[in-house]
Amino acid sequence: MSSGKVWIVGAGPGAPDLMTLRALRAVETAEVLVWTDSLVNPQIAALAPEGCERLRTSTLTLEELMAVIIDRARAGRKVVRLHDGDTALYSALNEQLCRLVDAGIAVEVVPGLSAYQATAASLSSELTIPGLVQTIVISRAGGRTGVPERESLANLASLGASLCLYLSARHVEEVQAELLRHYPADTPVAIGYRVSWPDQWLSVVPLSSMAAVSQERQLIRTTLYIVSPALAAPGEARSKLYSASHHHLFRGGAT
Template sequence: MHPISFVGAGPGASDLLTLRAADRLRSADTLVWADSLVCPAITKLVPERCEKIRTSKMTLEEIISVLVDKQRSGQRVVRLHDGDTALYSAINEHICMLTDYNIPVEVVPGISAYQATAAGLATELTIPGVVQTVILGRASGRTGVPNNESLSRLAALKASLCLYLSAHYVEEVQSTLLEYYPVDTPVAVGHRVSWPDELLSVTPLNEMTAFTRKHKLLRTTLYIVSPALVSGPQRSCLYSPNYNHLFRPNL
């Protein structure tokens, strides 16, 4: 029996899939996917014979029932998630239930939206002497976050802060961030990054809410708050002629 493949679809563009993810899609007998979140171009990679099952209106129990049934019938099953499987994908609850059925799984990671957003802006989120930490988080929202991971605690570090699932609460988010970051701190706003209708722009922190409202952003929106977005050239030690290391000893 083939394991069920949990595959990260990446941010949207089909050529941003990993080679392994593309391979699993091209050999799939059954595709079970989050149709409201995954770019349609990705699903076109599966064979014509592949059965496509949308999950936007299904419960977890219904999804598991489909996965178990298809896997036990000998099919190659792909459970396709947007972005990267390690972030907000809910694969943990899937895999825990599949384990109870003794169903083997494999996980294929994908490029995350924060990586695609930084790449789209041709920028690095860790600049020497400016910022060396990247935080992936979200606003509390309906599902909440642990108290020790509140937005205030994350913002207090003044690192490169990547916020998922937060557009619905943007006014509250902006208010909290302004307690820790300067008003002109650049915020990258990425909506459907790498999709055909991508919106990717940088706006000052104090205009974050206005920008979001103007463009009617809600789902599939990411914010990156970071001083790295306007940093000038900063030399790293790695390529400095005055810095010796194993492969470039100081002779």
């Protein structure tokens, strides 16, 4: 293994068997494992080999974290930075990449399954139904971090698409009120808490009950909402791709 390289790895939503093979191989050969212990299943961190240095990040600032990663990488050790979910979503990937590039350290990014995908699979649901909804929007409530005005919840909800909201449980009352301006009150909402973990809780409720159910369950973190008409799709909805009348490169249409 060449020196001066860091692997930033998406661990998936929680269950070890939902990791990608590439992510698993990275963890199993790590010499230094830097992991988000507040969000990543400890069973995944336990897959690192005996003798691997393990560093939990829940009490560290980004500066403290990056100082250790850069030090270990420069020493020629294989450093695996393990994130929950997928590295492309709410992972602080960009801030870490900038510091590693500035330090002259090569980086390999390994994607992971996201919670919205695991939630849809647990419900045996497709979020893009022909003639009903063909767009998936992934976002979050503003909160302390905020979102650009053009990405306000009002603008996103006006699409009527399958809307996946992360990091929003603390603001669920305001979220529900805004969504009710754009979706019918009986629109199904999947509420997923720690999806794919042993203590997973997952339920589909009407949009009008979204806040009340969240508050009853005392959900404030590690919660995902999927608001979508697709969760109540009619049984006759059919993809044109597999229709006998649909021509494409590999199959002629009906004559």
